[in-house]
Amino acid sequence: MYEGPVQDLIDELGRLPGVGPKSAQRIAFHLLAAEPADISRLQEVLQKVKEGVVFCQVCGNVSEEQTCRICRDARRDPTVVCVVEEPKDVVAVEKTREFKGRYHVLGGALDPLSGIGPDQLRIRELLGRIGSDDIKEIILATDPNTEGEATATYLVRMLRDFPGLTVTRLASGLPMGGDLEFADELTLGRALSGRRTV
Amino acid sequence: MYEGPVQDLIDELGRLPGVGPKSAQRIAFHLLAAEPADISRLQEVLQKVKEGVVFCQVCGNVSEEQTCRICRDARRDPTVVCVVEEPKDVVAVEKTREFKGRYHVLGGALDPLSGIGPDQLRIRELLGRIGSDDIKEIILATDPNTEGEATATYLVRMLRDFPGLTVTRLASGLPMGGDLEFADELTLGRALSGRRTV
Numbered sequence: 001m002y003e004g005p006v007q008d009l010i011d012e013l014g015r016l017p018g019v020g021p022k023s024a025q026r027i028a029f030h031l032l033a034a035e036p037a038d039i040s041r042l043q044e045v046l047q048k049v050k051e052g053v054v055f056c057q058v059c060g061n062v063s064e065e066q067t068c069r070i071c072r073d074a075r076r077d078p079t080v081v082c083v084v085e086e087p088k089d090v091v092a093v094e095k096t097r098e099f100k101g102r103y104h105v106l107g108g109a110l111d112p113l114s115g116i117g118p119d120q121l122r123i124r125e126l127l128g129r130i131g132s133d134d135i136k137e138i139i140l141a142t143d144p145n146t147e148g149e150a151t152a153t154y155l156v157r158m159l160r161d162f163p164g165l166t167v168t169r170l171a172s173g174l175p176m177g178g179d180l181e182f183a184d185e186l187t188l189g190r191a192l193s194g195r196r197t198v
Numbered sequence: 199m200y201e202g203p204v205q206d207l208i209d210e211l212g213r214l215p216g217v218g219p220k221s222a223q224r225i226a227f228h229l230l231a232a233e234p235a236d237i238s239r240l241q242e243v244l245q246k247v248k249e250g251v252v253f254c255q256v257c258g259n260v261s262e263e264q265t266c267r268i269c270r271d272a273r274r275d276p277t278v279v280c281v282v283e284e285p286k287d288v289v290a291v292e293k294t295r296e297f298k299g300r301y302h303v304l305g306g307a308l309d310p311l312s313g314i315g316p317d318q319l320r321i322r323e324l325l326g327r328i329g330s331d332d333i334k335e336i337i338l339a340t341d342p343n344t345e346g347e348a349t350a351t352y353l354v355r356m357l358r359d360f361p362g363l364t365v366t367r368l369a370s371g372l373p374m375g376g377d378l379e380f381a382d383e384l385t386l387g388r389a390l391s392g393r394r395t396v
Contacts, residue, residue, distance in 0.1 A: 001289040004262035005246035012240045017228045018221050025286055030215045031247055032260075043212045043241050043257040048203035049229055049239040060231075064202035087225055091199040 060105035060122045062087045070103060077101045079136040083126065085109050087142060093141060109147035110154055130162055137166045144172055202319040258303035258320045260285045268301060275299045281324065283307050283341060293338060305344035308352055328360055335364045342370055
């Protein structure tokens with residue numbers, strides 16, 4: 001609909017996830033009116049990402065160096081490892097300020113229909129860490145959906161044979177701040193079966 | 199929350215209009231997994247936009263050449279000019295396939311609180327076109343909001359003195375496909391006062 005580079009920009013922006021045609025148009029006209037320095041900054045970070053983001057050799061999280069900040073932090077408990085699907089899950093757990101251990105990022109969840117099996121995830125690396133480091137507890141913090149549950153179940157089976165290793169799973173139940181009547185049956189069922197004495 | 203270029207990318211994306219922190223994170227991880235060629239294309243269109251998009255010397259629309267496709271098109275009626283605020287309004291009117299005349303893009307609407315007066319809009323250029331070209335009708339197609347209405351009122355006053363020039367305004371009324379009961383009072387009032395014999 002537009003001539004020249006404006007339409008090209010709208011097309012490229014529209015390819016990004018969650019950016020519809022209207023948003024793409026709005027962003028394009030915002031950039032059209034932006035300072036060249038602002039656009040340059042965006043180009044530069046794209047360049048850095050294109051050149052390759054480093055992933056931590058230990059846990060698989062995005063990192064600035066070969067080993068990430070959390071894995072280098074001696075104050076973090078190396079005996080407890082929280083296993084998550086993606087780097088953004090590390091951020092989510094960190095925000096709780098409840099966890100002082102280390103992480104292991106799988107890089108996804110088991111999803112045979114999309115061709116993601118155990119070999120596509122960083123499961124071998126996890127088993128290696130458990131074998132060499134002094135890990136006492138593995139917290140399975142994969143998503144509470146079909147793929148995440150399947151991944152957790154698979155990992156439980158793989159980790160069963162390590163002597164002295166405790167494997168835990170994040171609690172399922174009612175989200176805080178919610179209404180009981182609006183909870184779906186599955187969540188309410190999990191909350192019931194997971195009830196605790198107080 | 200993230201280390202290195204990933205956080206920089208999330209920050210830069212979060213500065214774009216309509217992109218919140220969650221969307222920025224999602225787009226960043228999409229780009230992290232994207233092909234280098236895809237990122238290069240995005241960088242290239244940003245470069246072109248940074249180097250400057252050409253605006254049509256006649257109507258002010260975004261253009262590939264000094265004069266835009268519509269202004270160069272001899273089949274388009276040069277005696278009718280539709281005055282809009284932004285290039286995206288040209289696209290909106292073009293989509294109707296109802297209009298065969300030319301356009302004039304003001305570059306915004308009068309908004310004294312934001313420091314946008316008549317001199318910040320391409321009003322002088324519009325008066326120049328009316329003075330030199332053989333224009334018989336000006337259709338005021340500014341937005342039906344406070345700024346757009348103020349701009350239309352201002353233009354009506356400026357265009358009053360041109361002999362033989364008809365000045366029209368887009369009809370206000372009920373949007374098609376809507377329910378009468380859900381129309382706001384202002385829209386319904388406009389629809390009433392603008393009623394036509396059928």
